[in-house]
Amino acid sequence: MEYPIIVVGGGHAGCEAALACARMGVKTLFVTIRKGDIARMPCNPAIGGLAKGQLVREIDALGGEMGLCIDYAGIQFRMLNRGKGPAVWSPRAQADKTAYHERMLSSIEAEKNLDLIEAEITAIAMEEGKARGVRTADGEEIKAEKVIIALGTFPNGLMHIGEKQIPGGREGEPPSRGLSDMLAGAGLKRERLKTGTPPRLLKESIDFSRCQVQPGDEDPAPFSFRTKKLDVEQIPCHLTWTGEATHAIINANIHRAPLFSGQIQGTGPRYCPSIEDKVVRFSEKPRHQLFLEPEGRDSEEIYVNGLSTSLPEEVQLEMVRSIPGLENAEIVRYEYAIEYDFFPPYQIHSTLESRNIPGLYLAGQINGTSGYEEAAAQGIVAGINAVLELRGKDPFVLGRSEAYIGVLIDDLVTKEIWEPYRMFTSRAEYRLSLRQDNADERLLGYAVRFGLLPREQWEGMISARKAVRRARRRLETESVTLEGSGKMRAARLLQRPGVSLEDIEPLLPNGPLGLGKKEGESLEIDHKYRGYIRRQDRTAEKLRRMERRKIPDGFAYKDIGALSTEAREVLEKFRPETLGKAARLAGVRNSDVSVLMVFLERAGDER
Amino acid sequence: MHGDTIVALSTPPGSSGIAVIRISGPEAIGILEAMAPGAREWEPRTLHNCPLYGHGPQLLDDVVTAVFHGPHSYTGEDSAEISCHGSMQVVSAIIEEIVRRGARLAGPGEFTRRAFLSGKLDLVQAEAVADLIASETKLQTEVALLHLKGLLSGKIGMIEKGLRSKLALVEASIDFSEEDIETYDPGELETVASTYTALIAHLLQSEVAGSKLRRGIRITITGPRNAGKSSLYNALLGEERAIVSPVPGTTRDVLRERIHIGGLTYHLEDTAGLAETGCEIESEGIRKGREAAGAADLVLFVVDAVEGWQEEALEELEVHAGSNRIVVVNKADLVPGGGDTTSLSPAGEERTVAVSAMTGEGLALLRDKIFDFTTNGELSVVQGELIALNIRQGIALRRAMEALERLVAELGKNSPAEILSLELREALDACGEVTGKSAAENILDEIFSKFCIGK
Structure with missing residues (x-):
């Protein structure tokens, strides 16, 4: 058997990678252990959220599947940060986990260039140091030009429930051992990370009347640019809080928490601390907020967001029952923590191709990230790049000023990963431009060029953009009269805080602008942020210039005495592809950047 | 080619009791060792007395030497200092021999430039050294020395620290808005911005004084x-x-x-x-x-x-x-x-x-x-200390001040957090330009150390 590309791992990264390859016209083999596990959500029953919502919109604009799936499987939609400016609005939806899986599986099965098989992969087949296919647990070898691996938490996964330890990749599933060890044997450095998931409660055992209701948005917005209208009956979530009683139980049993006893070695994420961690570190806080989220429309399980713990089972139950509304709650599934191998991403290029093993691409948690969205984003980028490389085309690398995906991957190749990496809006220095509302304007062009979306999508967006431009010109030329403030240009009036396009439109002398809802919103947002974005663009240009200065592969940092010792070490380790990336490495100072600039110039002259 | 070895007379030319010659670069210690055959092994950063020989071999002078291994030296490179007798004839003979053995004469400011490039001095300190060398009067020397000790860097560092902690609050209100955490207080933010604006304005007054100090x-x-x-x-x-x-x-x-x-x-x-x-x-x-x-x-x-x-x-x-x-x-x-x-x-x-x-x-x-x-009293004394800025520092600080002024204006307009963050980041970035270090980085670390975050 032989395929141009093989994708290994049926999680969110693998799905987007496989679909991207197939849709770009490459015959692709997609290998997962069980079809029933395609696009499963082992943790949060939600897609999107702060900064993650932007990622989903970007994946969608690149022709990815995640947005369409959640639009189909969503049971509650909210636009977060509505109280802030539109640049930081983020869509989030509660997902029906089963529906999400089914929708993704059907898309994959419908893709004619994609063959889905069930198998466990235990090794990468190598030829002259390059990836040349995969080997299954049965010893069968399948050849390929490019291999993308997206193994999630499976590599040497070890689950902890209190003091119990069970090898496993996910609840009820065995870990993957061979592949991680094989890669380590081939020279890839690996380290351990840790993450966890809270207990699930039986829905009918919860007294929701003692909790606060959190409904979805009245006018829910879809994730995908391709979803014209969301027709969904929404289900509420609920809020409750821990209290003194809960904290007393935790403090009395803290010595039994593996995170505190030192039994767990891997580093957990700081943004997702266990409840015992919160109680110990922030002892002055009288209560901690918990979200009760349904696992699906008809699911009997409720996910307790905020109650990650590594305490033993009986303590978990006692703790849960000390919480208002959960007095009689029954735990369906206990919380577990999981430790797994990852391959620190200073070993990959921005294309997600391994430095050590050409032809091998790594995507998702194997690169040290956390989150379905972060995984999916890497998946689509790995897929696109594998195809481009196969065809001898230029790589696809998004800039930090272009997309959250660009920020994500740039961070991966320039930062030490100490904890599972999660996206935040504060990581994106150009976030005023990287909005959920304009992801299509930023990225749709790529999708069309790569053949991931039909040309009509692009044309539709261009004509919408033209309409917005015409409307903007009208605002700049037409004057309106507002009670109390006299006559002024419509554009100036719109600049005022609290004035919306809706307020202005009826006042325009030449009638309404005739824009759709999305276009009107985008016009308004652009207009309000204009001055700030222009300032941001100037610094972005500086960044782009630095990014254009490539550092040749194999550049000999050790010969440059003028670099500080620390900088030299970091540069040798990360081997940045550009001067911009070099400048972003921790330990590389401005003076080191100046030194590099001088040497690069000299190297350029000599060539 | 950088990474070569340079040599220069460090004391003023002319006859004097003692003259000091400095060598820096990968060959510095090797050259000196070759000129002092039979000398015991030199302990770094310690004075040793030995005869120096030239080509021939011909005795050049009886000298005191000290060697420094990089990065523990002024330039951050291997270097050596030779204290010889202060006759120009002796000095020239020694330098000529060092050059013959592969070093070259240093350009003006080259030792300091190397110290800066190897990260031994920050930008403010490197500039201070240049000022110190160029200074002719006691006042100029004092100001330069204060800079060298990092007085200005310290002041900017204090401002940076304050701004960072405010930025962390603002960012947390955006990235963790779903969680019940403390958020920024616009009134407090305005007070901080105004205080730092005033402090920077005060620092900027000394820019005029700075240019007078330097140019005359x-x-x-x-x-x-x-x-x-x-x-x-x-x-x-x-x-x-x-x-x-x-x-x-x-x-x-x-x-x-x-x-x-x-x-x-x-x-x-x-x-x-x-x-x-x-x-x-x-x-x-x-x-x-x-x-x-x-x-x-x-x-x-x-x-x-x-x-x-x-x-x-x-x-x-x-x-x-x-x-x-x-x-x-x-x-x-x-x-x-x-x-x-x-x-x-x-x-x-x-x-x-x-x-x-x-x-x-x-x-x-x-x-x-x-x-x-x-x-006109412009040789400003900032909280009892003299700080005179150069033009580059002045430009960067003005940028910081303008960002803080805009921040106050945005607060007056009830602008949302992402706009406040923009100005705070710009102010921090500008402060970083003064010291040559970026301060807006790793704001997440600040957030995590401060708040109970995580669902």
């Missing part, structure tokens, strides 16, 4: 012919620099020399006396003198106490009405206190001094006035 201040002596301008010039210089004669119009060209008053460097200019003249050369001299006076930071207008205020002198003085000027009534030894000329001075009493260039009477007072009227 121009003073032009002008006035009618034969008022004794050149005598005053010589008296202030303390030497007979300008030709003095009773013949009117002796001075033709603009003369310029440096003097020091109150720790500052002044460029003192003597110009041709002002008069209607048929002489082409003289009128060219007068034109040049007027030009000089126009560009000066301070004009000393000299009149003759005996002649008093002639029509011509009054007219000329009028030309400089807009400039920073002091009227100097000369020849006060002939008319005690300068007589009417002093009391009737159109410049007013405060800006008029009676002196005698001949006897030296009144010169001390004139020096005091020169210092006062050229500094």
Whole structure:
């Protein structure tokens, strides 16, 4: 058997990678252990959220599947940060986990260039140091030009429930051992990370009347640019809080928490601390907020967001029952923590191709990230790049000023990963431009060029953009009269805080602008942020210039005495592809950047 | 090619008791070792006495050496210092031998540049070293030393720390808005922004002082012919620099020399006396003198106490009405206190001094006035410490201040958090430009250390 590309791992990264390859016209083999596990959500029953919502919109604009799936499987939609400016609005939806899986599986099965098989992969087949296919647990070898691996938490996964330890990749599933060890044997450095998931409660055992209701948005917005209208009956979530009683139980049993006893070695994420961690570190806080989220429309399980713990089972139950509304709650599934191998991403290029093993691409948690969205984003980028490389085309690398995906991957190749990496809006220095509302304007062009979306999508967006431009010109030329403030240009009036396009439109002398809802919103947002974005663009240009200065592969940092010792070490380790990336490495100072600039110039002259 | 070995004489040229030669670069220690055959192994950063040999071998001098292994040296590279006897012949012979063995003569400031490039000094400190080397007066030296000790870096560091903690609050309100955590208080943020704006404004005042400290201040002596301008010039210089004669119009060209008053460097200019003249050369001299006076930071207008205020002198003085000027009534030894000329001075009493260039009477007072009227208290003392900024630091700090001013304006408009963050980040970025380090990075670390975050 032989395929141009093989994708290994049926999680969110693998799905987007496989679909991207197939849709770009490459015959692709997609290998997962069980079809029933395609696009499963082992943790949060939600897609999107702060900064993650932007990622989903970007994946969608690149022709990815995640947005369409959640639009189909969503049971509650909210636009977060509505109280802030539109640049930081983020869509989030509660997902029906089963529906999400089914929708993704059907898309994959419908893709004619994609063959889905069930198998466990235990090794990468190598030829002259390059990836040349995969080997299954049965010893069968399948050849390929490019291999993308997206193994999630499976590599040497070890689950902890209190003091119990069970090898496993996910609840009820065995870990993957061979592949991680094989890669380590081939020279890839690996380290351990840790993450966890809270207990699930039986829905009918919860007294929701003692909790606060959190409904979805009245006018829910879809994730995908391709979803014209969301027709969904929404289900509420609920809020409750821990209290003194809960904290007393935790403090009395803290010595039994593996995170505190030192039994767990891997580093957990700081943004997702266990409840015992919160109680110990922030002892002055009288209560901690918990979200009760349904696992699906008809699911009997409720996910307790905020109650990650590594305490033993009986303590978990006692703790849960000390919480208002959960007095009689029954735990369906206990919380577990999981430790797994990852391959620190200073070993990959921005294309997600391994430095050590050409032809091998790594995507998702194997690169040290956390989150379905972060995984999916890497998946689509790995897929696109594998195809481009196969065809001898230029790589696809998004800039930090272009997309959250660009920020994500740039961070991966320039930062030490100490904890599972999660996206935040504060990581994106150009976030005023990287909005959920304009992801299509930023990225749709790529999708069309790569053949991931039909040309009509692009044309539709261009004509919408033209309409917005015409409307903007009208605002700049037409004057309106507002009670109390006299006559002024419509554009100036719109600049005022609290004035919306809706307020202005009826006042325009030449009638309404005739824009759709999305276009009107985008016009308004652009207009309000204009001055700030222009300032941001100037610094972005500086960044782009630095990014254009490539550092040749194999550049000999050790010969440059003028670099500080620390900088030299970091540069040798990360081997940045550009001067911009070099400048972003921790330990590389401005003076080191100046030194590099001088040497690069000299190297350029000599060539 | 950087990474080669450089050598230079570190003490001033000329005969002295001891001269110090510095070598820096990968070959520094090797070269020195080769020149001292038979010397015991040198312990780093320790003084050793040994004879140095040149080609031949020929004994060059008996010297004291110290070697430093990178990065524990001033330049961050391997380096060595040789203290030899201070005769120029010895010094040249040693340097020549070092060059023969593969080093090259260092360019100006090259040791400091290497220290900066190897990360041993931050930008402010590197600039301070340059200032220190160029400094001629005690005041300049003091300011440079304070910078070297990181006083300015410390101040900026304090501002950065305050801004970072506020930025963390603002960012947390965006990235963790779903969680019940403490958020920023706009009133408090405004107070912080205003406080730092004021602090930076205060620092910026010393920018003027900084440029005066570095460039020196121009003073032009002008006035009618034969008022004794050149005598005053010589008296202030303390030497007979300008030709003095009773013949009117002796001075033709603009003369310029440096003097020091109150720790500052002044460029003192003597110009041709002002008069209607048929002489082409003289009128060219007068034109040049007027030009000089126009560009000066301070004009000393000299009149003759005996002649008093002639029509011509009054007219000329009028030309400089807009400039920073002091009227100097000369020849006060002939008319005690300068007589009417002093009391009737159109410049007013405060800006008029009676002196005698001949006897030296009144010169001390004139020096005091020169210092006062050229500094206007601008040699600002910031919380009891002197901070004088250079142009680059001034530009960066102004950018920080403007961002903070915009932040206050945005707070007044109830602008959302992402806009406040934009200004805070810009202010931090600008502060980082002063010290050469980026401060807005890793704001997430700040957030995680502060808040209980995580669902």
